[in-house]
Amino acid sequence: MSTTEVTPHLTEPITFWQSTNGKKVVMAVTGVMMFGFVVGHMLGNLQMFEAPEHINAYGHFLHNLGELLWIERGVLLLAIALHIIATIQLALRSKAARPVGYSRRQAINSSYASRTMYWSGPIVLAFIIFHLLQFTAGYIHPQATFVQGDVYQNVVSGFQVWWVSVWYIFAMCLLGLHLSHGLWSMFQSVGLAHPRLSPYLLNAARAVALVIVLGYISIPISVLLGFIK
Amino acid sequence: MKLTLKIWRQKNRNEKGVFVKYPMNDVDPEMSMLECLDVLNESLILRGEVPVAFEHDCREGICGSCGFVINGVAHGPERGTTACQLSMRHFKDGDELTLEPWRAKAFPLVKDLVVNRRALDHIIEAGGYVSVSTGQAPEGNTLPVGKEIADQSMDAAACIGCGACVAACPNASAALFTGAKITHLGVLPQGEPERERRALSMVAQMNAEAFGNCTSIGECTGVCPKEIPLEVIANMNRDYVCASFKRREDLPTPVAPVLQHT
Amino acid sequence: MKLDARIPSGPIQEAWAKACFDMKLVNPANKRKHSVIVVGSGLAGGAAAASLGELGYNVKCFCFQDSPRRAHSIAAQGGINAAKNYPNDGESVFRLFYDTVKGGDFRAREANVYRLAQISGKIIDQCVAQGVPFAREYGGSLANRSFGGAQVSRTFYARGQTGQQLLLGAYQALERQVHAGSVTMIPRTEMLDLIVVDGQARGIVTRSLITGEFNVHIADAVILASGGYSNVYYLSTNAKGSNVTASWRAYKRGALFANPCFTQIHPTCIPVSGDYQSKLTLMSESLRNDGRIWVPKKKGDPRPPNEIPEEERDYYLERRYPSFGNLVPRDVASRNAKAMCDEGYGVGKSGLGVYLDFSESIARLGEKTVRERYGNLFDMYQRITDENPYKTPMRIYPAIHYTMGGLWVDYQLQSNIPGLFVLGEANFSDHGANRLGASALMQGLSDGYFIIPYTVGNYLASNKFAKVDESNPAVQEAVTAVKTKIDKLLSIKGNRTVDSFHRELGKIVWDYCGMARTAEGLEVAIQKIRALRDEYWQNVTVPGSGDDLNESLEKAGRVADFFELAELMCIDALDRNESCGGHFREEYQTPDGEAQRDDERYSYVAAWGYNGPDAPPELIKEPLTFEYVHPSQRSYK
Structure with missing residues (x-):
């Protein structure tokens, strides 16, 4: 039988990356990194429920990290880039794997979240770009004013614009959806499964995702309801 | 009971495939999905038409030969069941069933509902x-x-x-x-x-x-x-x-x- | 013609070892120069192809399915016997041998059966090493159960999917050799003729089921492992594709067909539900371990089973066979079920069914235990019948299941055509007139893994092989014959489908040459079969063409062979004026209705030779001698 040659080990990392399984591992690992940021960012944001000085000081602290901040940003950017590149490559491969589609399809076992990963991901990405332009760079400020350094005031005035809040809440819900499948899927991708543990894993992932969503959207909701002024 | 089978017909890989509808007037609810196709094929042969090609062998759900997508679900609506053991009693009088082959590039189509695995x-x-x-x-x-x-x-x-x-x-x-x-x-x-x-x-x-x-x-x-x-x-x-x-x-x-x- | 079974002289215990030592060996360097064809990829064929590939022969393996993993061995549920005696309950090689000879109603060859029993243990070892997930005890050792009427627990199993797991083991071993380059796997291809050159089997003619292309494959030896012919009955538990064509074409090239009338009826199948029925579904015989078989005492009792009180039920097997009860051998259980239904006690819409009741076991063991043991079978039953067997008794009826007859082979599994070997269900050798449960898997694997690697080597080392190519007249003749037949089938363009003929043929064979036979009936059957065959060649219609996937055409060729086989079965059944095992002639029964053998006149293998289309076949007898197990009336009372 004819065989296709594979060059031995010098190319091992390349082979790993080229395999669909390898790319999924990369997606899982980069996913964990981004998840770490999501958790940290949420914890930071929740300081909105304390006095304005707290979060302003926190913002100040972050800005003064200097190189560390840029390293963190670099790592995150790399993670995002790898996550996206792997996704695109795998999506193209999947598309090619079924050149003729079904006339009729019915999902019987998959969650809505898992089927919409290709949508929830890019929309969340688009939101992040908007979000950075609004709160980090201050390029877009639908609110009346943007004061560099006054995080508290910027958030409050930002979220008082109704559609900013709605867009934020919508994006966070999508993030939650993305995480509810992604957090579980990454265990599958790296092969951490146990017959007794796995059934709980999916529920645990959903619970964590829910906590994240609630944590984030509590802020615009509180602003809109006037709890935070 | 009456059913309409909407079946993917494709002579081979190189020709274009189409769905063809076959009304069936006398389907016994006790039949299996494949027996329903047998009955259809017998009538097609007698009408001088080419019967529907579908893969099957043991008809006990163990050989793995059979299988096609029924109304958007591989092997049909019953969980843990192959097409050969799917009983027609799971469908209602008047239903239309869409039968399509496994669709995947790695499974090149052979004919109608048969693919190369x-x-x-x-x-x-x-x-x-x-x-x-x-x-x-x-x-x-x-x-x-x-x-x-x-x-x-x-x-x-x-x-x-x-x-x-x-x-x-x-x-x-x-x-x-x-x-x-x-x-x-x-x-x-x-x-x-x-x-x-x-x-x-x-x-x-x-x-x-x-x-x-x-x-x-x-x-x-x-x-x-x-x-x-x-x-x-x-x-x-x-x-x-x-x-x-x-x-x-x-x-x-x-x-x-x-x-x-x- | 005088048949030489080549059984080694001396004590039976040493026969196989002696035979092995006496066999010539092929030089390792020469092995790859020898080509071997294996037709069929089930337990026997798959195991043979893998083992011969491991030895270094150049093997080509053929199957009609799309993958070797789909061979019908996969459907065997219950288990595989082996004389391991793990449970310490009195099992031994000799007992397995004894039970198999007795179970076969003294119509099997002692030496073959003894070898089978000797090898049985090695099969388990081999399969365990391959990673077959046999059932285990908590301590990690292999689990055993009693099965199909055996009084010792010698059956190894993998849930209700033993055949599947053993076949996958053989399939994986086969794929390993495909990867190593020693076996070429050629699926979706049907053998349509055997090429015999100068008296030696030297190849086969095949047709691709995808392109319709005819091909000639030349080799030094041909191994047929193409399974049994139960599908002659149309409704059987065999896979729809199972057929006799490979064996039959070999028969027509001179191989002898032995004991064609020895067919086995399996007692626990799901009853027929309608005319459209395409096949019968078997449920493992292990169900009889815990289920009790009964019919109402009143003929045509219309009440649902749960409303029939205990005293109005006839547990007829327990009544008639107090010591074996529900665990009597298959032929006895089947015949009794038929007798009950014929007398009007049958249950279900058609009246062709008896109850298999688990209520007592569920009460005694609890539903959980019953579910653990038979859950998948109960689910299957419910899926097909829409009745819940935990709540209401199952309905069962016997169905044709296995054929003990097959091509005649000697001790080395070679047919009377040198170079043509026949393995597994396709040969006749080990089960006599009735096969015991869990013995088919054992025989297939024993033939494939442990016997053929020796005997093929012996043949290859002892013979010279002239070069044969496609221009050889014998090859040309075979190819032309095959093409002519296919063209003929396509050109008839009559008014009846292949299946309608097959159904009608099956009904004739079932009615007259099924569970009970009479001389008168068999003569009627022969006339009916001939008439129907004539009509077939005038009036069958095969749609489509010969150059693509055309299932009707495949079936048409197979049914044509079934017609001829059916006639031979009836001739054989008519010739055997006795009852034995699965062959029950109503004229020959004991006063209480059991099979009455005639050892004086019929203790032989009936091997039939083909004499051309218009002449009756020639009967050649291989006398059977019993030195170790003395024929007695089988009694399970």
Whole structure:
């Protein structure tokens, strides 16, 4: 039988990356990194429920990290880039794997979240770009004013614009959806499964995702309801 | 009862396929899906038309020959059941059933509802075995295997190789099939020595064929007639990751994928 | 013609070892120069192809399915016997041998059966090493159960899917050899003729089921492992594709067909539900371990089973066979079920069924235990019948299941054509007139893994092989014959489908040459079969063409062979004026209705030779001698 040659080990990392399984591992690992940021960012944001000085000081602290901040940003950017590149490559491969589609399809076992990963991901990405332009760079400020350094005031005035809040809440819900499948899927991708543990894993992932969503959207909701002024 | 079968007809790979509707007036609810097709084919032959080609053999749900997509679900609406054991009593009078072949690039179409699933054989050929030759085996009870392990192995080994997992996967991935064999052999002490090499070579072959990737979506296990659990995919990934981080001299060489043969 | 079974002289215990030592060996360097064809990829064929590949022969393996893993061995549920005596309950090689000879109603060859019993243990070892997930005890040792009427627990199993797991073991070993390059697997291909050159089997003519292309494959030896012919009955538990064509074409090239009338009826199948029925579904015989078989005492009792009180039920097997009860051998259980239904006690819509009741076991063991043991079978039953067997008794009826007859082979599994070997269900050798449960898997694997690697080597080392190519007249003749037949079938363009003929043929064979036979009936059957065959060749219609996937055409060729086989079965049944095992002639029964053998006149293998289309076949007898197990009236009372 004819065989296709594979060059031995010098190319091992390349082979790993080229395999669909390898790319999924990369997606899982980069996913964990981004998840770490999501958790940290949420914890930071929740300081909105304390006095304005707290979060302003926190913002100040972050800005003064200097190189560390840029390293963190670099790592995150790399993670995002790898996550996206792997996704695109795998999506193209999947598309090619079924050149003729079904006339009729019915999902019987998959969650809505898992089927919409290709949508929830890019929309969340688009939101992040908007979000950075609004709160980090201050390029877009639908609110009346943007004061560099006054995080508290910027958030409050930002979220008082109704559609900013709605867009934020919508994006966070999508993030939650993305995480509810992604957090579980990454265990599958790296092969951490146990017959007794796995059934709980999916529920645990959903619970964590829910906590994240609630944590984030509590802020615009509180602003809109006037709890935070 | 009355049913309409809307069936994908395609003479061969190179010709265009179309759906053709066949009204059926006298379907007995006790029939199996395949017997319903038999009845249709008998009438087509007598009318001088070419009968619908569909794959089938044992009709007991174990050989893995049969299978097509019924109303958007591989093997039809009944869980844990192959098309041959799907009883028509699951449908209602007047229903229209859409029958389509497994659709995947790695499963080139042969005719109507029949596809070529040799890619699955290639994955086994790459390493889905214990390398033991006939005649030299030690006494069967030499290596004890705990009941839990034997059961876990058997759960995975129950795979019938029908390809429904690939058909149902939105990415046309063969991860459940490959993972099932890797798990079946990998958890047993007899399969342990080759475990990592097996994962490397089977995964390499799986990727050489035109299958998509796994997104842990779980449609595969939903349509699997043997309800093979999704954990087998995690087991495959674990073995693959562990194997990938070791230096080895004996990297696998995948065989030419199905698409190069046809 | 005088048949030489080549049984080694001396004590039976040493026969196989002696035979092995006496066999010539092929030099390792020469092995790859020898080509071997294996037709069929089930337990026997798959195991043979894998083992011969391991030895270094150049093997080509053929199957009609799309993958070797789909061979019908996969459907065997219950288990595989082996004389391991793990449970310490009195099992031994001799007992397995004894039970198999007795179970076969003294119509099997002692030496073959003894070898089978000797090898049985090695099969388990081999399969365990391959990673077959046999059922285990908590301590990690292999689990055993009693099965199909055996009084010792010698059956190894993998849930209700033993055949599947053993076949996958053989399939994986086969794929390993495919990867190593020693076996070429050629699926979706049907053998349509045997090529015999100068008296030696030298190859086969095949047709691709995808392209319709005819091909000639030349080799030094041909191994047929193409299974049994139960599908002659149309409704059987065999896979739809199972057929006799490979064996039959070999028969027409001179191979002898032995004991064609020895067919086995399996007692626990799901009853027929309608005319559209395409096949019968078997449920493992292990169900009889815990289920009790009964019919109402009142004929045509219309009450649902749960409303029939205990005292109005006839547990007829327990009544008639107090010591074996529900665990009597298959032929006895089947015949009794038929007798009950014929007398009007049958249950279900058609009246062709008896109850298999688990209520007592569920009460005694609990539903959980019963579910653990038979859950998958109960689910299958419910899926097909829409009745819940935990709540209401199953309905069962016997169905044709296995054929003990097959091509005649000697001790080395070689037919009377040198170079043509026949393995597994396709040969006749080990089960006599009735096969015991869990013995088919044992025989297939024993033939494939442990016997053929020796005997083929012996043949190859002892013979010279002239070069044969496609221009050889014998090859040309075979190819032309095959093409002519296919063209003929396509050109008739009559008014009836292949299936309608097959159904009608099956009904004739079932009615007259099924569970009970009479001389008168068999003569009627022969006339009916001939008439129907004539009509077939005038009036069958095969749609489509010969150059693509055309299932009707495949079936048409197979049914044509079934017609001829059916006639031979009736001739054989008519010639055997005795009852034995699965062959029950109503004229020959004991006063209480059991099979009455005639050892004086019929203790032989009836091997039939083909004499051309218009002449009756020639009967050649291989006398059977019993030195170790003395023929007695089988009694399970």
